[in-house]
Amino acid sequence: MLKAMGASPGIAIGKVMIKKEEKIEILEELIEDVEEEIKKLDDAVEHSKVILNELYEHTLKNIGEDEAEIFKAHELILYDPELFGKTRELIKEKKICAPYALKTVTQEFLNIFEMMDDEYLRERASDLRDVTTRVIKKLLHMEEVDLSNLDEKVIIVAHDLTTSHTAQIDKSMVKGFATEIGGTTSHSAIMARTLEIPAIVGCSNLLENVKNGDIIVFDGHEGHVYINPDKSILREFERKEIVYRELKEKLSKLKGKESVSKDGVKVELGANIGTPDDLDGVIKNDGEGVGLFRSEFLYMDRDTLPSEEEQFNAYKKVAEGLKDKPIVIRTLDVGGDKEIPYLDLPKEINPFLGYRAIRVCLDKKDIFKTQLRALLRASHYGNIKIMFPMISSIEELRSSKEVVYDSMNELKRENIPYDEEIQLGMMIEIPSAAIISDLLAKEVDFFSIGTNDLIQYTTAVDRMNNQISYLYTPYHPALLRLIKTVIDNGHKENIWVAMCGEVAGNPKLIPILLGMGLDEFSMSPISILKARHIIRNISKKEMEIHVENILKLSSAKDVEEYIDSNININF
Ligand code: PEP
Numbered sequence: 001m002l003k004a005m006g007a008s009p010g011i012a013i014g015k016v017m018i019k020k021e022e023k024i025e026i027l028e029e030l031i032e033d034v035e036e037e038i039k040k041l042d043d044a045v046e047h048s049k050v051i052l053n054e055l056y057e058h059t060l061k062n063i064g065e066d067e068a069e070i071f072k073a074h075e076l077i078l079y080d081p082e083l084f085g086k087t088r089e090l091i092k093e094k095k096i097c098a099p100y101a102l103k104t105v106t107q108e109f110l111n112i113f114e115m116m117d118d119e120y121l122r123e124r125a126s127d128l129r130d131v132t133t134r135v136i137k138k139l140l141h142m143e144e145v146d147l148s149n150l151d152e153k154v155i156i157v158a159h160d161l162t163t164s165h166t167a168q169i170d171k172s173m174v175k176g177f178a179t180e181i182g183g184t185t186s187h188s189a190i191m192a193r194t195l196e197i198p199a200i201v202g203c204s205n206l207l208e209n210v211k212n213g214d215i216i217v218f219d220g221h222e223g224h225v226y227i228n229p230d231k232s233i234l235r236e237f238e239r240k241e242i243v244y245r246e247l248k249e250k251l252s253k254l255k256g257k258e259s260v261s262k263d264g265v266k267v268e269l270g271a272n273i274g275t276p277d278d279l280d281g282v283i284k285n286d287g288e289g290v291g292l293f294r295s296e297f298l299y300m301d302r303d304t305l306p307s308e309e310e311q312f313n314a315y316k317k318v319a320e321g322l323k324d325k326p327i328v329i330r331t332l333d334v335g336g337d338k339e340i341p342y343l344d345l346p347k348e349i350n351p352f353l354g355y356r357a358i359r360v361c362l363d364k365k366d367i368f369k370t371q372l373r374a375l376l377r378a379s380h381y382g383n384i385k386i387m388f389p390m391i392s393s394i395e396e397l398r399s400s401k402e403v404v405y406d407s408m409n410e411l412k413r414e415n416i417p418y419d420e421e422i423q424l425g426m427m428i429e430i431p432s433a434a435i436i437s438d439l440l441a442k443e444v445d446f447f448s449i450g451t452n453d454l455i456q457y458t459t460a461v462d463r464m465n466n467q468i469s470y471l472y473t474p475y476h477p478a479l480l481r482l483i484k485t486v487i488d489n490g491h492k493e494n495i496w497v498a499m500c501g502e503v504a505g506n507p508k509l510i511p512i513l514l515g516m517g518l519d520e521f522s523m524s525p526i527s528i529l530k531a532r533h534i535i536r537n538i539s540k541k542e543m544e545i546h547v548e549n550i551l552k553l554s555s556a557k558d559v560e561e562y563i564d565s566n567i568n569i570n571f
Pocket residue numbers: 292294333429449450451452453454500501502
């Protein structure tokens with residue numbers, strides 16, 4: 001048995017498919033048979049055309065025409081006579097291998113593109129790089145597993161899965177994923193929960209122990225992993241799967257019921273989503289709204305910025321899909337473990353403390369404004385609220401609001417309708433913001449506490465680093481005190497306070513948060529009904545007493561033990 005961290009609940013039983021991240025090394029190798037080398041190049045080009053065409057068809061069918069177009073554009077590059085003509089000439093002339101020749105010619109083309117000050121051509125440069133990399137990988141026998149186009153059901157095993165890999169996953173074919181690194185609040189883990197795919201992370205040496213085709217089973221809650229298990233373990237996991245399914249069925253009876261405590265206090269249970277497609281999960285799990293739409297996922301897994309129109313359509317789709325239920329859309333939160341390669345952000349030593357989120361948006365106001373215009377336009381079609389991520393000071397909040405007001409004025413001049421009463425809120429995920437939340441509360445309509453980052457910044461523990469994950473705990477008295485301060489400060493100014501970090505869906509902490517007075521809990525859709533069950537089985541008055549006791553405790557261990565021995569919820 002290998003130990004890992006449970007990242008997304010559920011039992012996974014299935015065949016291993018390893019996703020390797022290999023570095024491409026292209027050496028200048030001399031060849032003897034020129035004709036043979038040119039044939040290899042031509043075969044790789046033909047193969048890439050077939051793959052790109054398949055990707056086009058798959059995307060057209062599953063996502064949409066605009067998203068599929070990129071693959072058509074890529075395929076066209078494969079027909080470029082100059083690019084491949086020059087590559088063939090170089091192979092003949094210098095007797096060098098095809099990958100090296102293609103890399104050299106590509107670089108010549110890129111140098112020309114980069115000298116031109118034209119955004120369109122720069123986009124073409126990134127397309128060119130993508131396409132020739134695809135051909136080179138084929139030549140080097142390094143083709144990647146395409147997660148959106150699998151032909152059998154598998155469990156993906158990888159050293160790490162980037163957020164954009166996770167975004168490509170075809171949910172109907174992936175029964176689970178397991179990685180060697182990453183934390184439970186890494187964005188791949190968060191997406192697994194949204195997709196309702198069982199997942200474990202932080203399973204060191206996993207790749208040394210598995211090969212393609214092995215059978216792997218794991219429990220996405222506890223994190224225990226077995227490779228090629230014997231019959232008794234397999235049977236135990238099959239039983240666990242049944243218990244898990246039965247619990248899900250039992251909880252599904254809570255659909256349509258109110259999220260109200262035994263003493264009549266009603267709270268709102270919202271969902272966290274990344275794309276409009278995640279709405280299915282929200283509706284299926286009876287979410288009462290969306291408490292966090294991580295808009296950055298609209299910017300990922302593509303080569304260019306999404307236009308105002310494209311974003312408007314995505315936000316409008318969510319707003320209309322939820323009818324009059326509230327939806328909090330967070331403005332672009334790029335950085336940390338969420339990379340957007342085409343933005344060419346600098347590589348940093350401490351990316352989580354660096355140029356990210358609102359810092360990027362206030363610096364690149366054109367990108368920010370495009371998004372805000374799209375959000376405001378969509379607000380005409382539903383109950384949208386705008387939220388700013390990573391605010392650390394009052395100046396950042398004021399500057400962000402200024403850009404919203406500028407965008408409103410523009411739309412007014414253009415006679416484009418938007419919700420003039422739209423609520424503006426901010427995340428509290430940086431200790432400085434939590435500490436001055438009394439001041440910030442005077443200038444926003446709501447707070448949403450982002451515990452994923454608030455834990456890492458308060459305790460100086462990188463949320464991605466599994467070597468120190470034992471220190472990354474939501475039970476730390478410092479965190480609980482900060483949360484209580486933020487809720488109290490918000491309420492003093494009569495604003496509502498939500499939480500959209502993973503703590504909001506933590507069954508042990510939900511009672512404590514209710515006792516502290518939290519108004520809205522936003523979590524992975526999969527956790528909503530469980531949270532409703534908990535809320536309906538406790539009384540806020542009783543929880544207030546537990547909060548008082550807990551805030552006097554001195555360690556995370558004491559807090560967790562107190563909850564385990566004093567608050568018991570039966571399922
Ligand atoms: C958080 O930090 O708690 C949060 C919700 O934002 P993200 O996980 O996207 O950083």
